[in-house]
Amino acid sequence: MLLELKNIKKYFPVKKGFLGRGQTFVRAVDGVDLAIQEGENVSLVGESGCGKTTLARSILRLMPLDGGQIIFKGEDLSRLSGRRIIPYRKHMQMVFQDPFSSLDPRFTVRRLLQEALTLEKEQYKTKGSQEERAAYLLSAVQLKGDMLSRYPHEFSGGERQRVAIARALMLNPQLLILDEAVSSLDVIVQKQIIHLLGDLQRQFRLTYLFISHNLKIIRKISHKIAVMYQGKIVELAPTEEIFNNPLHPYTRELLSAAVEYKAIAREEAILISDHSRLIDKGNGHFVLSE
């Protein structure tokens, strides 16, 4: 098991009463359980605001958790605090949604890439070895070597996202979280990046956690799909199982919203309470029920 999430919770305060009493919370992530095997691509789907991105950032501990455990290769990361989490970041990396704001405009690509090696100072002591690593990864994402001394604004969206991917791979991570990584790109570039991700997975033995609302892309790249709604996973099943046999009413609605799946109409109301649990329906198919 590469990564195991147990009952992850992340609440955001929305309103503060007098003297901090009577505070209300948005349950952005509300008790998520998820297990990811090595080499098994998992996708998180759901509408905007359902907690996908919050969940991703919580996994990397880019924001403090409000409960639950993150177990990475048997090690519980949720108990590590502040500075001690930093060394573990090299195992899990992330590519962000917006390639235009995710690269510091003041840094050349060379600096952006080489800075990522901060965690591996021992291994890449010399300037030469850092340069070599940066050039190697730039070629791995099919960008030319002379692009190293350029600034982010000199690249197109697709190229920037390749830089972001190269950056994420600098530390040789095992898990790569792609948070809407292709959503802002046009369809052709999307296709190229998806193809590239497939190549990289074989080359670097990566596992992807793919976050998207684009079902078409998800169907291509993932082995398993988790459908998220209001901070909870409402359905979890192998990819084709979800598409052929959606059990939860929200999953059906999501599928019917995408043009190709118009046939499945929404029938039931979506009910979620605090007592809902994921129920095993066989074939690795889990559904949230009362």
Add this chain to the structure above:
Amino acid sequence: MWGYILKRFLVAIPILLAIAFVTFLLMRFTPGNYLDTMRMDPQYSKATIQHYEELYQLDKPLLQQYLQWIKNILRLEFGYSFYYNVPVVQIIGGRLWNTFVLSCASFLFTWGVALPLGITAALRRNQWLDRLIQFFSYVWLSVPSFFLAMILLYAASQTGFLPLGGMVSPNFEEMNFLEKALDILKHLAIPTIALSVGSIAALQRIMRGNMLEVLGQQYILMARAKGLPENKVVYHHALRNAINPLITLLGYEFSSLLSGAALIEIICGWPGLGALMLTAVRSKDIYLVMASMLMGSVLFIIGNLLADILLAKADPRIRYERG
């Protein structure tokens, strides 16, 4: 780059001429001139007045007077102060230096205090320290600088801790170098603080706002995800980007260095350019006023150019076309 700078200077010439012309008109269209004061004074002979009239062609049409003045400027003759009875350059030189000293002190103090305060406030957003800083910023923004100067002067008069005005003590000439420096610093304290406090409050808020905006950017998350320690995230990525808009501000600050301190100079008895200009305008000492205006405009233009160059150096996205 050099081509760009040259171009900016060429563009500046007509701007300067226009500024000088408008100042000239304003001074001429208000009734009376310094010669009238002289004429009423029996100490001046008719011949002296005539000499001045011919020298500046004051009896000629306006445009001719203006062109004559420009011609003199090109020969680096800025004219003669009627009031002080010496060439304008002689007076402005010393005063300019004094104002420069005060402005620099205030500038260093303002930026040196405001930037760390703003950064601290942003990093502790909505915590008690941030709230404390913001509360005092509001207070200090609302206190006019001349009022603060008066309060400080009053406090100084009660405690005797700091001198009450001027730039040096009466026994300045007898001091050695170290004592001289200390003496000027002591005299600098009150005007500097009075000048700076409001700007610190404002600049601090700008810095805090910029910093918060940058901290919300994805490349900050990305830097954290890379596993960079927090201080690197803040100082390498956040600060460098947050400081950008302030560089433009720096240029404006530079250009207002000479004019911004006038009120405080007058209250604290600091012998600077601002106080000089006020007397010059009131006594219609026209060439002194115009030379000061011109000086201010040149500084304004240099300040803006400096800011643009700094900005290009700091931000790789900004490049100036060649030539």
